[in-house]
Amino acid sequence: MKPTDTANPDYYHKVVDCQWGCPAHTDVPAYIRMIAQGRFSDAYMENRKSNVFPGILGRVCDRPCEPACRRGRVEEKPVAICRLKRVAADHRDDITDRLPQAPARSNGKKVALIGAGCASLTVANDLRPLGYEVTIFEALDTTGGLMRTNIPQFRLPPAVLDEEIAYILDMGVDLKLNHPIDSLEDLLGEGYDAVFVGTGAPRGKNLEIPGRYDSDRIHIGIDWLESVAFEHTKTIGRRVLIIGVGNTAMDCCRTSLRLGADDVKVMARKPRGFFKASDWELEDAEEENVEILVNHSPKEFVYEDGKLVGMNFELMEYNIDEQGRIDRGTVTGEKFMPADDVVLAIGQDNAFPWIERDIGIEFNEWECPVVDETTMMCTRDGVFFGGDSAFGPRNIIWAVEHGHQAAISMHKYCHGENIEDRLPMGMNLASQKMGMHEWSFSNDYNPASRRLMPHVDLKKRFKKLDIEVELGFTAEQTIEEVERCLNCDVQTVFAANLCIECDACLDICPVNCLTITDNGDEQDLRTRLKAPAENLDQALYVSAELPQTGRVMVKDEDLCVHCSLCAERCPTGAWDMQKSELLVPYAADESPQDQPKVAGA
């Protein structure tokens, strides 16, 4: 292999598994260390820089960082990253004077954002401080999009939403509620310099089986959750069937319990392991005694005397092949399940009835606009998409990242610059050595297992719809959990010219990451290391030739626990522990009039 190019910011970024897994590249280890030091406001601001809604995301983020977390490979469970984010949000002081401010004068550019969900709000957050006049058009009489209408209050209290959305609106955003846009063409005629579409994926999928339209007790999940949020729906029958087993289904079943149902069943077509819902949402639902029935495929609604009494299901059997793929299944029987109400939670579609098809915006076969994944611009110049509206339903943190990228594009577009010509990511490295065996971070391995989120007592939590179930970590839990983070951003940085090949680092490494050997190609090297390097997603570091023997130092990044022992045992300082800081460019870093500069500089 060629010597690894660690000057490429991607190399060390990828070692920070959580940050690499986070669509918005949140600097997780940095904020966890701040929490460890009791610097909650700093930790909050570090989060806000990249993910804009730390209080919201600290409760309901889809947390792609957690399955990515290195700790989950070294032992069973990853660091409770999301829970710690909430600690920062819950315990911060008043940070209003640290928020971005709008300048006194406008920069003379006007942008329109359609929809007041997290995608549009992120664009506003990034562009308002640059002097843009920002107008948000929202169809409903409130802000937040699905975060308010669909994510139930027992998971995300409205006060948290209100506070973090206000941080953005208070910069002087012109918010037009009850203002659905019914023609994009008309809006484009109003002289905005750029337009952002953040209208989400608003249509719940339907289930076309016999009896679907013969009762008003059959609900579409996202519409039903919205009507609960707006208190149009206050009750539900005693026996409820939820069709589908994604995250929407989990919110529907738990909401049903709070509206008076006491027999709620989630009906899954496939077996466990093929559910769309996140593990923690499944756990939370099952803790509330929701029953999940697998291998039931909906066949028809059943009526007696014109009244819905339940549904018939086909019982399925599946074959799963060696790669873990499931076949289409065979029907082995049929079963009737009684129900008073049925909620359909089988997915969402995009819908743009208000976008004319002859204004230069191309749509693909699924009726989604064709959007560039980097610039977020569609096929019509000056119109940008982000969040669920861009590529179909995803989650909040993706919507935020789309918002950041769209803001950069809009900023450049409004100044007549090439939107493809974007600032690259940058990387700073700084040694963390403080003395002989002293590092500026806590490098000792804490063997504690993942702390469990305390919940409101099962008896109490159903009394009202808005009792937040999760109580947040206690101080004791926080102290343990922060120490579980392995500080993956404190990188092992190697200087081949200093190495005398004494093997000290190889011998001390607790997880056998390091090998000195003759060079070879990657496949071959992976078989010749001190411990098998079977995780192909994780990089091998290969040094330049070592001075004494011409062999190379190879490091398998997979399981390094960043304990610093290699650097402590090295007599020549060939290994050093250096903190990498990823410099992520935002709209504010692009300064169209100035010379080009590197992100964050």
Add this chain to the structure above:
Amino acid sequence: MSYIAKPKITHPGLNKNELGLTTRDYEGAVSTLCAGCGHDSVTAAIIQAVFELNVEPHMLAKMSGIGCSSKTPAYFASQSHGFNSVHGRMPSVTTGANAANRDLTYIGVSGDGDSLSIGVGQFVHAIRRNLNMCYIIENNGVYGLTKGQFSASADIGSLPKKGLPNQQEPIDPVSTALSLGATYIARSFSGDKEQLVPLIKGALLHSGFSLVDVISPCVTFNDHEGSTKSYAHTREFYNHVINVDYIHPSEEIKAAYAEGEAMPIHLRGGDTIVLRKLSREYDPTSRASSFKYLRDRFNAGEITTGLLYVNEEREEMHELMGNVDTPLAHLPYEELSPGKEELHKLQSRYR
């Protein structure tokens, strides 16, 4: 040294030996030697060797004297027996222990000062007795623990960190052992575990005295330019003549060894090792030719390494003395000490 302990977590893919143990199970306390000390690498090689040989920790005894090298038994096999003796006296203590319990595997770890300066008398007599033990000298040419004075293995002309070059003839443990009739003699380098681990395995399996002289640089007092025991010097003048492979009893000797170059050696204990000669002129079973070769290469400034001499004919101490198979420590007291009358009978035979 490090202030934090090595975390207990391990690589989930770590191999297990026939006892279900990993190399981590054969570790000891965290080393307090200087970072980069060759001795720590030898410790790692010992761990690897006892792991691969499936040594039961309670059947291993770690013996040592005084010195940085002699501290190292604390850093491996923390479940095993150990005795840290007075400076240079490890061989007699091991002789006593072995006399009492011949069933244990004895591994002595010593230094060039411990064995060749203060302890040279003990060292030579352990060889003469063909004491059944693996004797490792971690050879750095200095007294590391007392801050780097030359030891008896320092070469003429070798420079100290400060001061004048050494003028006295070095004692070479390998030639010394050869002349005294040791039955397994090897030299290696802490920076070459591929060579060192099989040599230690062979030494542990060999019945009788096996010496492994390991060049083990002292990073703090003897790793500078002008030193003949530094990492750089050892690598530059390294002459590797023979490789050793350990053959597990269940394995056939593979045909992969080139004719004439592969030399299977059947150890008295029943195991087999295969020597692979890298130099055709070398015969590791002839004392005379080994001696000459070593001298010539030494005069040419080279450091000859590998399994340099092996003799599976000679009996070890207990066999030479005709002792019972059962360890004395396990004999019932009546048998061990049959009483006054028996003693008188015995004595009368010599009157």
